[in-house]
Amino acid sequence: MRTIKVGMIGLGTVGGGVVRILNEHRKNFLRDQGVDIELVKVASLDVEEAQKLGVGDIFTTDGFDIVNDPEIDIVIEVVGGTGIARKFVFAALEAGKRVVTANKAVMAQDFYELLELSGSKGVELAFETSVGGGIPIIGALRNSLIGNRIESVLGIVNGTTNYMLTQMAEHGSDYDTVLKEAQKLGYAEADPTADVEGHDAAAKIAILTTLAFNTEVVLDQVPTEGITQITPLDIANAKDMGYVIKLLAISHRTPEGIDMRVHPTLLPCSHALASVNGVFNAIFVVGDSVGETMFYGEGAGAGAAASAIVGDLIEVSQRIAYDITRPYIRFGTEQLPLKPMDDVVMSYYLRLPVPDRVGVVAQTATAFADKGVSIERMMQYPAADGSGNAELIFVTHPTREGDLKAVVAEIEKLGMLADEAVLIRML
Amino acid sequence: MRTIKVGMIGLGTVGGGVVRILNEHRKNFLRDQGVDIELVKVASLDVEEAQKLGVGDIFTTDGFDIVNDPEIDIVIEVVGGTGIARKFVFAALEAGKRVVTANKAVMAQDFYELLELSGSKGVELAFETSVGGGIPIIGALRNSLIGNRIESVLGIVNGTTNYMLTQMAEHGSDYDTVLKEAQKLGYAEADPTADVEGHDAAAKIAILTTLAFNTEVVLDQVPTEGITQITPLDIANAKDMGYVIKLLAISHRTPEGIDMRVHPTLLPCSHALASVNGVFNAIFVVGDSVGETMFYGEGAGAGAAASAIVGDLIEVSQRIAYDITRPYIRFGTEQLPLKPMDDVVMSYYLRLPVPDRVGVVAQTATAFADKGVSIERMMQYPAADGSGNAELIFVTHPTREGDLKAVVAEIEKLGMLADEAVLIRML
Numbered sequence: 001m002r003t004i005k006v007g008m009i010g011l012g013t014v015g016g017g018v019v020r021i022l023n024e025h026r027k028n029f030l031r032d033q034g035v036d037i038e039l040v041k042v043a044s045l046d047v048e049e050a051q052k053l054g055v056g057d058i059f060t061t062d063g064f065d066i067v068n069d070p071e072i073d074i075v076i077e078v079v080g081g082t083g084i085a086r087k088f089v090f091a092a093l094e095a096g097k098r099v100v101t102a103n104k105a106v107m108a109q110d111f112y113e114l115l116e117l118s119g120s121k122g123v124e125l126a127f128e129t130s131v132g133g134g135i136p137i138i139g140a141l142r143n144s145l146i147g148n149r150i151e152s153v154l155g156i157v158n159g160t161t162n163y164m165l166t167q168m169a170e171h172g173s174d175y176d177t178v179l180k181e182a183q184k185l186g187y188a189e190a191d192p193t194a195d196v197e198g199h200d201a202a203a204k205i206a207i208l209t210t211l212a213f214n215t216e217v218v219l220d221q222v223p224t225e226g227i228t229q230i231t232p233l234d235i236a237n238a239k240d241m242g243y244v245i246k247l248l249a250i251s252h253r254t255p256e257g258i259d260m261r262v263h264p265t266l267l268p269c270s271h272a273l274a275s276v277n278g279v280f281n282a283i284f285v286v287g288d289s290v291g292e293t294m295f296y297g298e299g300a301g302a303g304a305a306a307s308a309i310v311g312d313l314i315e316v317s318q319r320i321a322y323d324i325t326r327p328y329i330r331f332g333t334e335q336l337p338l339k340p341m342d343d344v345v346m347s348y349y350l351r352l353p354v355p356d357r358v359g360v361v362a363q364t365a366t367a368f369a370d371k372g373v374s375i376e377r378m379m380q381y382p383a384a385d386g387s388g389n390a391e392l393i394f395v396t397h398p399t400r401e402g403d404l405k406a407v408v409a410e411i412e413k414l415g416m417l418a419d420e421a422v423l424i425r426m427l
Numbered sequence: 428m429r430t431i432k433v434g435m436i437g438l439g440t441v442g443g444g445v446v447r448i449l450n451e452h453r454k455n456f457l458r459d460q461g462v463d464i465e466l467v468k469v470a471s472l473d474v475e476e477a478q479k480l481g482v483g484d485i486f487t488t489d490g491f492d493i494v495n496d497p498e499i500d501i502v503i504e505v506v507g508g509t510g511i512a513r514k515f516v517f518a519a520l521e522a523g524k525r526v527v528t529a530n531k532a533v534m535a536q537d538f539y540e541l542l543e544l545s546g547s548k549g550v551e552l553a554f555e556t557s558v559g560g561g562i563p564i565i566g567a568l569r570n571s572l573i574g575n576r577i578e579s580v581l582g583i584v585n586g587t588t589n590y591m592l593t594q595m596a597e598h599g600s601d602y603d604t605v606l607k608e609a610q611k612l613g614y615a616e617a618d619p620t621a622d623v624e625g626h627d628a629a630a631k632i633a634i635l636t637t638l639a640f641n642t643e644v645v646l647d648q649v650p651t652e653g654i655t656q657i658t659p660l661d662i663a664n665a666k667d668m669g670y671v672i673k674l675l676a677i678s679h680r681t682p683e684g685i686d687m688r689v690h691p692t693l694l695p696c697s698h699a700l701a702s703v704n705g706v707f708n709a710i711f712v713v714g715d716s717v718g719e720t721m722f723y724g725e726g727a728g729a730g731a732a733a734s735a736i737v738g739d740l741i742e743v744s745q746r747i748a749y750d751i752t753r754p755y756i757r758f759g760t761e762q763l764p765l766k767p768m769d770d771v772v773m774s775y776y777l778r779l780p781v782p783d784r785v786g787v788v789a790q791t792a793t794a795f796a797d798k799g800v801s802i803e804r805m806m807q808y809p810a811a812d813g814s815g816n817a818e819l820i821f822v823t824h825p826t827r828e829g830d831l832k833a834v835v836a837e838i839e840k841l842g843m844l845a846d847e848a849v850l851i852r853m854l
Contacts, residue, residue, distance in 0.1 A: 021574050021716055032641060033573065034754050128571055134717035136563070136571030143570075144555055144563030146460065147448050147737025214459060272702070272723075289448055290561035290734035293724035296699075297717060307717035310574025318754045327461050327749040 003036045004317040007066035009088050010078035011044035011053065013186070014102060014129075017306025018076065018313075019053045025310075035317040041066050067091045073320055076309060077101040082109060093117045093125065098320070100312045102129035102305055105194070108203035108219040111210055115331055124319065124326060126312035131204045132157060132281050134304030135297040136311070141211040141285070142329070148287025150212040153251045155283035156276050157204040159300030160188045160195035161227050161247045165235075165264075166277040169244060172232050187279060187300060197226035198247065201262045205249035209260050212285070213253060216332035217260065223341040225263040233384070234351060234422055237393055238266050241377075243349075244274045245424065257337035259344055266349050266426040342402030347376065347426040349395055350404070352411065353383060353419035356390040360416060364392060367410045373399050389418040395426070430463045431744040434493035436515050437505035438471035438480065440613070441529060441556075444733025445503065445740075446480045452737075462744040468493050494518045500747055503736060504528040509536060520544045520552065525747070527739045529556035529732055532621070535630035535646040538637055542758055551746065551753060553739035558631045559584060559708050561731030562724040563738070568638040568712070569756070575714030577639040580678045582710035583703050584631040586727030587615045587622035588654050588674045592662075592691075593704040596671060599659050614706060614727060624653035625674065625689045632676035636687050639712065640680060643759035644687065650768040652690040660811070661778060661849055664820055665693050668804075670776075671701045672851065684764035686771055693776050693853040769829030774803065774853040776822055777831070779838065780810060780846035783817040787843060791819060794837045800826050816845040822853070 008015055022039050030036045042055045043063040050059040060066070066075055067088060075092040077099060079085035086106045092099045093114070101107065107114070107130045118125040128138045141150070156162050160182060167178040179196070182188035194200045202222035209217050227247050238245050243266040251260040267274045272294060276282040281299030286292050298304035319326060354360045361380060368375055374397040383389040396404060408421050435442055449466050457463045469482045470490040477486040487493070493502055494515060502519040504526060506512035513533045519526045520541070528534065534541070534557045545552040555565045568577070583589050587609060594605040606623070609615035621627045629649040636644050654674050665672050670693040678687040694701045699721060703709040708726030713719050725731035746753060781787045788807065795802055801824040810816040823831060835848050 017716060025574065025576070032757050032760055034756070134572075134714075135720060136567045139566060139571045140563045143742060144566045144735060144738040145561075146741050147452065147456075147734050149452065275699070287561075287734060289444060289730040289737070291725045291728070291731055293562060293722075295720075295722060297720035301718070303716040304718055307574050307714060308571060310716070311571040314573050315570060322752060322754045324751050324754070325749060327745045327751070329461070330459050333459055 001034070001036070001321050003038050004074065004320055005038055005040045005072050006074045006076060006313065007041040007043070007069060007072040008039060008076040008078065009043045009063040009066055010080070011042055011046065011049055012078065013302035014078045014305040014309065015042070015044070016053055017302035018078070018309050019055055021306055021310045029314060033314050033318065035314060035321050037313060037317050040072060041069060063088045064091065067095055067097070072097060074098045074100060074313065074316055076313065077103055078309065080105070082106055086110065089114065090117065093121055093123060096121055096123055098124045098316045100126045100309055100316060102309060104130040104200065104203040104207060105219070108206040111207065111218065112216060112332060124316050126316055128312050129305050129308035131207050132283055132295065133159065133297060133299040133301065134307040135281060135283065135295045135299070136308070137208070137283050137295050138211065140295065141208070145285060145287055145290060148289050150285060150287050151253050152286040153205070153208045153212045153283065155249060156246055156273055156281050157249045157283065157299060158195055158201040158247055159279035159281060159298070160192065162276065162281070162299070163187050163279050165227060165230065165245055165247065168230070168232060169235050169239070172236070174232050175228065175230060196228050198224040198262045201247060201249045205251055205260060205262055209251040209258060210331060212251065213258055213336060214331060214334045215258060215336040217258070217338070221260070221338060223261045227264055229422060230264055234424060237351065238349070241395070242269050243267060243426070244269060246273060248273070248427070254339055256343065257339040259339040261341060261344070264424055266424055271427065342400070342405070344401045345398050346401065347396055347398050348404050349393070349424045349426055350408070351422040352392040352394070352417060353389050354392055354416050355418050356382065356388060360390070361392065363414060363416060364411055367407050367414070368394070371403050371407045371410065373403050373407050387418065428461070428463070428748050430465050431501065431747055432465055432467045432499050433501045433503060433740065434468040434470070434496060434499040435466060435503040435505065436470045436490040436493055437507070438469050438473065438476055439505065440729035441505045441732040441736065442469070442471070443476070443480055444729035445505070445736050446482055448733055448737045456741060460741050460745065462741060462748050464740060464744050467499060468496060490515045491518065494522055494524070499524060501525045501527060501740065501743055503740065504530055505736065507532070509533055513537065516541065517544065520548055520550060523548055523550055525551045525743045527553045527736055527743060529736060531557040531627065531630040531634060532646070535633040538634065538645065539643060539759060551743050553743055555739050556732050556735035558634050559710055559722065560586065560724060560726040560728065561734040562708060562710065562722045562726070563735070564635070564710050564722050565638065567722065568635070572712060572714055572717060575716050577712060577714050578680050579713040580632070580635045580639045580710065582676060583673055583700055583708050584676045584710065584726060585622055585628040585674060586706035586708060586725070587619070589703065589708070589726070590614050590706050592654060592657065592672055592674065595657070595659060596662050596666070599663070601659050602655065602657060623655050625651040628674060628676045628689045632678055632687060632689055636678040636685060637758060639678065640685055640763060641758060641761045642685060642763040644685070644765070648765060650688040654691055656849060657691055661851060664778070665776070668822070669696050670694060670853070671696060673700060675700070675854070681766055683770065684766040686766040688768060688771070691851055693851055698854065769827070769832070771828045772825050773828065774823055774825050775831050776820070776851045776853055777835070778849040779819040779821070779844060780816050781819055781843050782845050783809065783815060787817070788819065790841060790843060791838055794834050794841070795821070797837065798830050798834045800830050800834050814845065
C-alpha cells in the first residue's frame with residue numbers, strides 16, 4: 001500500500017494543529033486505519049512559523065507549488081476567505097487532486113460549482129471543518145441522519161461572537177472592550193467584520209441548509225444581522241426578563257419555504273443554548289424520525305478544527321489507498337423557496353429611546369395598535385445616559401416581522417425617536 | 428443499478444419505524460442517495476402487527492427464512508438480547524449477508540468475534556443504533572473524531588433509567604411507582620432487569636470504550652451498579668446539596684489503565700448532564716485535539732432508533748450498489764489494562780441509617796479517620812420512617828474507593844448500622 005502524499009496551504013493555528021496531529025499519530029493511523037499519510041509540502045507566507053513547526057524543509061511561499069505538484073494526492077486548504085484560497089480550491093480540483101477544506105465562505109458561495117467540479121473530476125471535496133469546528137455536524141447530516149426529513153437546524157455557530165456576548169453578559173463590558181479583548185486572545189481577527197457582522201455564521205447556515213434540506217441556497221440569500229448593535233443595556237434588560245442574547249443561525253422548513261436567517265436572539269435562560277458559552281458552538285437538528293438532537297463542541301481554536309481536518313483527511317486517504325469510490329451524492333434536488341424575512345413570525349424585543357414628554361407612550365402604543373401588533377409586556381424607565389430621554393421597552397406577542405417594522409417606521413415618522421430603535425428577535 | 432433487497436428480523440417499535448421511513452422516503456433515497464432499497468421480507472412472532480404495518484404479505488415467523496434467503500443482501504436485526512437474536516446475527520454474517528443491528532448486548536459481548544467474522548466474510552456489520560439511539564456517536568468515533576487520542580467518554584446512555592430518575596426527582600415518587608409508570612408508557616420492559624440493573628448501559632460503555640480507546644473490552648468487564656437502590660430520600664438529600672442523581676456510563680483513559688464503570692452518580696446541578704431529562708441521552712467525548720464535545724438526542728423510542736438503522740442501511744446499500752469496499756479497520760490494537768474499581772478516586776455520598784444513641788457519630792467518624800478518609804461535610808437528622816433511627820450523611824473528599832469500602836465494612840463490623848448503608852458516587 002502506497003503512502004498518501006499531502007500538501008497543506010496555510011500554516012496558521014489550524015495548520016499548526018494538523019502538523020502536530022500528523023506528527024504524533026501518523027503511526028497509529030497506519031496501524032489502525034490502514035493509511036500512511038505523509039505531509040510533503042506546506043505553503044505559507046511565514047517561514048519562521050514553518051521552521052518553528054519543524055516543516056521548514058518542506059516549505060514554499062507559493063500555494064500553487066502544491067496545487068501543481070504531481071506527487072501530491074490531497075490538498076488541505078486552511079487559508080480561509082474567498083480571495084486566493086478560492087483559487088487554490090478550484091485549481092486543486094481542476095488538477096485532479098482531492099481537497100480537504102475548512103473554508104466556509106468558499107463552500108457557502110460556490111457550493112454547487114465546487115461539487116459539480118469535484119464530481120466531474122472524480123475527486124473528493126471534504127468540508128467537515130467548514131461548520132462547527134470539531135463538531136461532526138456535516139458527517140451527521142450526510143450519513144447517520146440521512147433517513148430523516150429534517151425540520152430544523154438551529155444553533156450557535158460562531159465562536160468569536162459567542163465569546164464576546166458571553167463576556168458582555170458576565171462582566172457588563174461594552175462591545176468595543178470585549179472586541180479588543182477577543183482580538184488580544186486571538187479569538188477575533190484584526191479585521192473582525194466576517195465574525196461580528198454575522199457573515200461567518202451566514203455561510204455556515206447556508207451550508208447546513210443545503211445539506212439538511214437538500215435545496216440550493218448560497219451565502220447571499222441569508223438575511224443576516226451581526227452583533228455590533230448589541231449594548232450592555234439590552235443584555236441587562238434581557239437578563240431582567242430571564243433571557244440571554246446569543247447570535248443564532250436558524251433554518252426551519254415551513255409550508256411557505258425555508259425560513260433561514262442569522263441574527264442576535266433573546267433566548268430564555270432555561271433553553272439549552274443559553275448555557276453554551278465562550279468559544280463553544282452547539283447545533284440542534286430536528287428530524288422527523290430522530291426527533292431533537294444536539295451537537296456541542298469547540299467551534300474555534302486550532303485543535304478542534306485540526307481534528308475535523310484530520311478526520312476528513314483519513315477518510316479521503318482510505319479512499320485513495322483502497323481504491324474506494326464514493327457514490328456521487330445529489331444536492332439541491334429539492335428547489336424549496338425561501339420564506340421572506342418580512343413574513344417570519346416571532347416575538348420581538350424593541351427598545352425605543354424617546355423624549356420624556358407627555359403623550360409619548362400613548363402615541364407609541366397607538367402605532368402598535370394601528371398595525372395590529374399585540375404587546376406582551378412594556379416597561380419605561382429614564383435613560384441612564386443623562387440625556388433626559390426615556391427608554392421604552394416593548395416585548396411583542398408573536399408578530400409578522402413586516403408588521404413590526406411598519407410599527408417602527410411609523411413611530412420614526414412621527415418624530416418620536418430620540419435615538420435609533422433597537423429591535424432584537426426572540427425565541 | 429440494481430435494487431438492494433433487505434430483510435428485517437423483529438417488528439417491534441423500532442422495526443415499525445424502519446417500515447415507515449422506507450415507505451415514506453424510498454423515492455428520495457433513490458433520487459438523492461442513489462440507492463433503491465426494498466424491504467422484501469420481515470420476520471416477527473406477531474402477524475397482526477405486520478398486517479397493521481402493511482407488511483403482512485412479506486411476513487414470516489422464522490428469522491432464518493430471512494438469513495437463508497439468497498435474494499436478500501442486508502439483514503436488519505432489531506430483535507434484541509443475546510438469545511436467538513445473537514444466532515441471527517452470526518448466521519447472517521456466515522451466510523455472507525451484510526448486517527445492520529441495534530443489538531448492544533450482542534455487540535458488547537461478541538464484538539471481536541463478530542468483527543472478525545464480518546472481516547473474513549468481507550461483509551459489513553453496522554451498529555450505529557447500538558449506542559445512543561438516534562445520536563450518531565458511533566459514526567463520530569469511527570470517522571470525524573478519528574484523528575484524536577480520546578481521553579474520556581462519559582454520559583447518560585439509558586433512556587429508561589433516565590426517565591425513571593427524572594420522574595423520581597420531579598415528583599418525589601418512589602422506585603416501584605415510577606417503574607410501573609415507565610412500563611405503562613412503554614419506556615420500560617415487562618422484565619426491566621437489563622435497564623434498571625445497568626446492564627444495558629454497561630453494554631454501551633463497553634462498545635464506546637472499544638471504539639474510543641481502541642482496546643479490547645467486553646460487557647462482563649464493566650463494574651456495574653443499577654438504580655434499584657435509589658430512594659426518594661437520597662434524591663432529596665442530593666437536591667438539598669445542589670446535586671441530581673443520574674445513571675452514568677463512564678470511561679476515562681488514566682495512567683493506570685481504562686477507568687470504566689456504570690453507576691448512579693451525584694452530579695452538580697450546573698453540570699450539562701444534570702439537565703438531560705426523560706428518555707434523552709447525552710454523551711461527552713473529550714479528545715486531545717477536539718477538546719470537549721457533546722452529543723445529545725433521544726436514546727429510546729421508535730423514531731430515533733429507526734433513524735439510526737436507516738442511516739446504516741443507506742451507507743451499506745451504497746457500498747453494495749456501487750461496489751465500494753470498506754477498508755478493514757483494526758480494533759483492539761492497544762491492549763490497555765483496566766483500572767480496578769477499588770483504585771478509582773472519587774468523592775462519595777454515604778448515608779448510614781444508625782440507631783440514635785450516644786457515641787454513634789464519634790465511633791463512625793473514628794472509622795473514617797482510621798482509614799484516612801477525609802470528610803467534606805456531614806449531616807445528621809432523625810429518620811423519617813418512625814424507626815427512631817438517625818440518618819448520618821457523609822460527603823467525602825476525593826477518596827480511593829477501596830478505602831471508603833473499608834470504612835463501611837468497619838462501621839458494619841462495629842454493629843452500628845440499623846439498615847443497609849447507601850453509597851453513591853459523585854462527579
